[in-house]
Amino acid sequence: MKFDLDTAWKDTMGLLTRNLGLLAVVAGVFFFLPYAGITIAMPEMGELEQASASGDFEVMMAAVSDLYLQHWWVFLILAIVQGIGLLAMLALVRQRPSPTVGEALGTGARSVLSYIAAQLLQTALIVFAVTVLITVGALTGLQALAALGGVIGFVATCYIFTKLSLAAPVIAIDGERNPVRALARSWTLTKGNSIRLFFFYLLLLVAFIIVSTVISLVLGLVFALAGEQAALFGQGIVSGLTNAVMIVVAICVLAAVHTQFMRLAGGPTEPTDT
Template structure:
């Protein structure tokens, strides 16, 4: 059994991003940056609580805000997922492929990705009911799902989930800690950036536009790096031949 090395995985992830940035940067802009900008410019305005609002009013406002934000968040999540699959396909394909071929492959696996999203949402939701620790563990065990789909053309969502579970066997907590630590850093830095850009101006102003560009660019950069992180996990735990791209 291969023992997962977090340091080596991080080195692989950053090297992968640097080596292929000109090519994957276009896909990151299309699938990561543009959806974020669309939500910033066209998405619903976050509801503000009235003065002296009661707890019931605050809860009602929160639910209303969630309802108006949810379609946009789902659309961005789907775009980000498809972008990750296209980039992983370029990185992991055992024979060189073009961007067009990677995009065509991504379109063909949309039903698979929707099914995986629904199954994972159910499993993570159930794990959260058991407190956060089981959900963190699932982050590690399912870290290789997307790379498996992209590399091995897995169309059955349950085969992809089971394959990731098998690949991460014996390394679940190491991979979980690696992925969770990265996501935690991502969230903290993103919140800091958003708090800074929040003072640039109100919606409709030039400052707000600049802030939206910065926030979307940071989010796109993290999404690209996150894709490299799961690729590095898959690379390290899967048995690959001498002709593969990561050798």
């Protein structure tokens, strides 16, 4: 059986409708407030936004490197906090029996190290694959092959990301704390449906980018008219809000996709609390 995009979207909207209040509260605490606070408190975040808008890849990478080297500990804390929030929201929408917010946060706290380890393993796999492909092309001395290696590397990145995208729900909903087994489970669940799943993610990403860009431009202009300080404050608020909304939708998407793949695999779609 094939992954059905329409069913996944309907399930996503159903989860979003039923759990919007709780998800908004958790996302506000774990995503909106930390992200908005960092954006406002760290001027370097504004410089990163400007570098990204410039379209110069080298300038953007230099800004990213400087930012993370100077404030690595801030982003480590942020990753842990947001990891707990993400896993807690997945538990809230799909664990059965439905946990309380406190129980869901407990699941997130107990699972966050597994989640971070899975993310690091996924990143390492992507970096390794891309490095090998680009290096092989570069060793030939032919620019065309080097460029082709870069293109194949990008395709490989998209493929690996899609195949391993269900690691978070496997950890939070199924209760799998071993990061290697969580990644392997995600790879197995998506077997035979990777391309369809990728295009589902891509359509949602394009739609979100368009909507968030329009909103950011409009609200950014409104805040900019009030002065430089108001523009900085507004940038933090808009960035934090955009980040929180994206996470809420992404949580419902992952939960819906996970449920459908569990159904296709013949596994239980009403997981027990962990």
